[in-house]
Amino acid sequence: xxxxxxxxxxxxxxxxxxxxxxFQVWRLEVSEEQKPAFNAILEKHNMxxxxxxxDWIDVLVDPKLRHGVMTSLAAKAIHxxxxxxxxxxxxxxxxxxxxxxxxxLKIAFDDYNTWEEIEAYLxxxxxxxxxxxxxxxxxxVEGRDLWQLKISVGAGKxxxxxxxxxxxxxxxxxxxxxxxxxxxxxxxxSDAGATALLDAYDLYVLPxxxxxxxxxxxxxxxxWRKNRASYPDNVCVGVDxxxxxxxxxxxxxxxxxxxxxxxxxx
Numbered sequence: 001x002x003x004x005x006x007x008x009x010x011x012x013x014x015x016x017x018x019x020x021x022x023f024q025v026w027r028l029e030v031s032e033e034q035k036p037a038f039n040a041i042l043e044k045h046n047m048x049x050x051x052x053x054x055d056w057i058d059v060l061v062d063p064k065l066r067h068g069v070m071t072s073l074a075a076k077a078i079h080x081x082x083x084x085x086x087x088x089x090x091x092x093x094x095x096x097x098x099x100x101x102x103x104x105l106k107i108a109f110d111d112y113n114t115w116e117e118i119e120a121y122l123x124x125x126x127x128x129x130x131x132x133x134x135x136x137x138x139x140x141v142e143g144r145d146l147w148q149l150k151i152s153v154g155a156g157k158x159x160x161x162x163x164x165x166x167x168x169x170x171x172x173x174x175x176x177x178x179x180x181x182x183x184x185x186x187x188x189x190s191d192a193g194a195t196a197l198l199d200a201y202d203l204y205v206l207p208x209x210x211x212x213x214x215x216x217x218x219x220x221x222x223x224w225r226k227n228r229a230s231y232p233d234n235v236c237v238g239v240d241x242x243x244x245x246x247x248x249x250x251x252x253x254x255x256x257x258x259x260x261x262x263x264x265x266x
Contacts, residue, residue, distance in 0.1 A: 168213025
């Protein structure tokens with residue numbers, strides 16, 4: 001009975017999430033001369049870039065826009081090939097795997113963790129390791145704390161800032177920060193690199209720069225990228241925090257369209 005209820009909960013949560021059924025990842029062969037034309041197509045169809053190489057770009061294509069994208073690419077002689085036939089089964093497979101994780105583990109350093117698991121791990125660190133201290137840098141728009149962990153083995157050192165997870169869907173960011181925290185704390189004094197780093201610097205680590213967005217990727221939309229801020233005059237929710245810095249604000253690679261993945265905000 002308990003196993004059935006657990007399975008029912010997983011299925012119910014999955015059905016509540018945004019579906020990417022039929023969405024494909026295309027690899028576009030884009031020469032240097034074709035990049036201006038590609039950028040115009042990207043903006044026209046509001047496509048999501050998944051990866052870049054020297055002469056190729058991977059994009060996520062909405063099935064409703066497929067014909068229009070193909071027409072635009074053909075007009076500019078940009079060749080495309082399908083890299084992922086359907087994104088949705090990959091998303092479902094990953095969530096199914098994560099649902100089977102060992103629940104006895106409070107945190108996994110070789111896998112992805114929910115926001116609640118990450119927050120609980122950070123909250124418990126200072127009590128178990130006096131080389132760490134935890135402070136909240138403030139609250140997000142949805143009321144979550146921006147937890148900053150300091151790792152220090154002695155006073156008077158230069159500071160190094162590390163933050164992860166500025167884009168909500170890039171789960172590897174927070175996972176990398178957590179792995180690094182665990183490695184440094186458990187290998188200081190035995191690993192030459194870890195020891196040299198902490199002997200020279202105090203580390204200030206923000207493992208999840210965008211907790212609202214990160215939590216939303218688990219509950220509602222796996223591919224959500226922005227934060228969850230909303231403005232009265234905007235059609236869509238969220239700001240790309242990596243485009244919201246005051247320095248060079250509004251430059252190339254940003255958008256003033258609130259529905260764009262690179263919306264820069266105000």
